[in-house]
Amino acid sequence: MDGHPPGTAEVDLGPLGLDGGGHLLVARALAPLPPGGRLRVTGSDGHLGVHLQAWARRRGHGVEGTTVVRGAADRQRLAGAVRAGEPGAVAGRADATWGLAARGALVEAGAPPLAGADLDERAVVWTELAPKLYAQAAAGQWDPATAIDWDPPALPGEVEAAVVQVMTYLVENEQAALAVPARFLGRIHPHFREVVQFLATQVADEARHVEVFTRRALLCGGELGISGAGGRASLQTLLDEPDWPTASFLLSALGEGTFLSLLSFLERRAPDPVTARIARLALQDEARHVAFAMGHLGEHLRAAPGLRSRLRAAVLRRHDALASTAGLADSVDDALVVLAAGAFTPAAIGAGWRRVRQLEVEMDEARRRRLVRLGFADAEATELSALHTRNFM
Amino acid sequence: MVTRPLVLGAVAYDAKVVTIWEGFRRYFLARDLPFDFVLYSHYERQVEALVGGQIDVAWNSPLAWVRTRRLAPLARAVAMRDTDRDLTSVVVVRADSPVRTPAELAGRAVGTGAVDSPQGTLLPLALLADTPVEVRRFEVGVGLHGDHVGGERDAARALAAGAVEAACMLDANHLLFSKEGTLPPGGTRVVAVTPHFDHCNFSVVADHDALDRFVTLLLAMDYADPATRPLMDLEGLTAWLPGRTDGYDQLEAAVDRFGFYGPAGEVAAAGYRP
Numbered sequence: 001m002d003g004h005p006p007g008t009a010e011v012d013l014g015p016l017g018l019d020g021g022g023h024l025l026v027a028r029a030l031a032p033l034p035p036g037g038r039l040r041v042t043g044s045d046g047h048l049g050v051h052l053q054a055w056a057r058r059r060g061h062g063v064e065g066t067t068v069v070r071g072a073a074d075r076q077r078l079a080g081a082v083r084a085g086e087p088g089a090v091a092g093r094a095d096a097t098w099g100l101a102a103r104g105a106l107v108e109a110g111a112p113p114l115a116g117a118d119l120d121e122r123a124v125v126w127t128e129l130a131p132k133l134y135a136q137a138a139a140g141q142w143d144p145a146t147a148i149d150w151d152p153p154a155l156p157g158e159v160e161a162a163v164v165q166v167m168t169y170l171v172e173n174e175q176a177a178l179a180v181p182a183r184f185l186g187r188i189h190p191h192f193r194e195v196v197q198f199l200a201t202q203v204a205d206e207a208r209h210v211e212v213f214t215r216r217a218l219l220c221g222g223e224l225g226i227s228g229a230g231g232r233a234s235l236q237t238l239l240d241e242p243d244w245p246t247a248s249f250l251l252s253a254l255g256e257g258t259f260l261s262l263l264s265f266l267e268r269r270a271p272d273p274v275t276a277r278i279a280r281l282a283l284q285d286e287a288r289h290v291a292f293a294m295g296h297l298g299e300h301l302r303a304a305p306g307l308r309s310r311l312r313a314a315v316l317r318r319h320d321a322l323a324s325t326a327g328l329a330d331s332v333d334d335a336l337v338v339l340a341a342g343a344f345t346p347a348a349i350g351a352g353w354r355r356v357r358q359l360e361v362e363m364d365e366a367r368r369r370r371l372v373r374l375g376f377a378d379a380e381a382t383e384l385s386a387l388h389t390r391n392f393m
Numbered sequence: 394m395v396t397r398p399l400v401l402g403a404v405a406y407d408a409k410v411v412t413i414w415e416g417f418r419r420y421f422l423a424r425d426l427p428f429d430f431v432l433y434s435h436y437e438r439q440v441e442a443l444v445g446g447q448i449d450v451a452w453n454s455p456l457a458w459v460r461t462r463r464l465a466p467l468a469r470a471v472a473m474r475d476t477d478r479d480l481t482s483v484v485v486v487r488a489d490s491p492v493r494t495p496a497e498l499a500g501r502a503v504g505t506g507a508v509d510s511p512q513g514t515l516l517p518l519a520l521l522a523d524t525p526v527e528v529r530r531f532e533v534g535v536g537l538h539g540d541h542v543g544g545e546r547d548a549a550r551a552l553a554a555g556a557v558e559a560a561c562m563l564d565a566n567h568l569l570f571s572k573e574g575t576l577p578p579g580g581t582r583v584v585a586v587t588p589h590f591d592h593c594n595f596s597v598v599a600d601h602d603a604l605d606r607f608v609t610l611l612l613a614m615d616y617a618d619p620a621t622r623p624l625m626d627l628e629g630l631t632a633w634l635p636g637r638t639d640g641y642d643q644l645e646a647a648v649d650r651f652g653f654y655g656p657a658g659e660v661a662a663a664g665y666r667p
Contacts, residue, residue, distance in 0.1 A: 019578050058565065
């Protein structure tokens, strides 16, 4: 050849300059060469010589005329790089140095480790249900503006007031159900992507529930109802819980689980189609949240049976903390009766009363079933279900 | 045993200088080299501090090196970046300019960087020293010896806007300005290129017990080490190399030609106020 040492590779950039992307062709041609390997770069761009030396110098390559002598900086940059697990498999523990990298990405070393994501063990956060439940959640998102026919119903004044009181109660409970997963979202290592994604949909679900219950409360132009001190005290204990499995157990397995019965009741007994519809839509979402919690708690308990005594202690602790509070406010209990009665006659109110008492029985039975599914013995499930907050959530 | 820390001076041309030297200080301290740094607002102050014995090592611009050597003839350059070697500057015109050679710039306006920029002003203007051009300096970061790219960028903008016939800049900045769109891609033409020159170095004028250890540790800094690589990226190198001083002859000649410093290192440039 024309005076170039044997083994010199070549790349022709044609008219392309290094200010127009030509460096990609040069880098591609350099990649397979060993350090010290030579690459002759040709092309017709008038700035090729000037730009080639500037580009190569900054990347640790040598330049002799228009021949690049390959350096090692690009390989040194990835010398300590590791894969952030495998894309199709969930690691037992996610390393903080993986940071926010995609699962399976090649992680260049040197960035600060991910701070704050202390929930990094598969046994604590993962459930095999997460990918499926996230997919269901993504597909099941509904638009409050179109999923509900918002025509104001014409209910008797006392019945409308009861609906408004129940909605007022639901809104604050949904606010708690939004805040609890939101608080843990940033603490879960993003390696467990589908868990993070699922919790994000859970937060979005609750945001929608807050919206539709608020909108129903205001639909007929009245004022909102009462926010009872006991109810808020009960919800505060959920917000205060710093332990992820415990918080998930109290909020989702017990609280939202109990709400499944309540929302089903509201759908069946609603005095108007708007209330029935929003109860149904919220029920579908809440069922997913409960399924997720039951999934990851079940897997966690199989790996660490000692968790069960922690969960039991949490129920007892919460019960003690709330022992001096009123639990479900009379205003809410009464409103449920009137809502289920549909009219202010002795017969209707009597029927409504019996239906709410039956609801409480159904709630208790469902809670006990879930506790048994989590491995609690029958007697213990009965005891713990009875100690669950009277505020339902 | 070393009792007095090695004190290095660096010029605070950008906020990142604090990050860089805090990081390098941690690197040296972790390897039992007592090390401190002092930041200066401009290179003249730093050079005077080096020659006056207030600091042991100066992270010097090429122009600061030239002055250091004039003030202290026994000064040495102990290390430099791989990227400090074999740079060039260019004089560029718009692609449709009638100017084909440096001589054809006679009587025309040429945009440069700040008065004290080796790569943006002194070295490329030396290529035109025999041509009577109208120099239009873009004085950004005077005293920083061209470390601030703003003057060269303003000159490039003036070229693109037609306010000057030609502009002077470092080869890497011509690539940068073309890629970022300050200069239209393919819209300029190089009419002159300087010979290769060297850029910064660590200058010393007196011995210090820890100097050898400083240089050894510096040269041992490994781009494969994830703890130091981000600092090396910030400082713009992939490896430290031993210092060499044969890449500054062009600048020495330009400094003499334009009377920037006197033979004994006195600041002589008219209107130069760092």
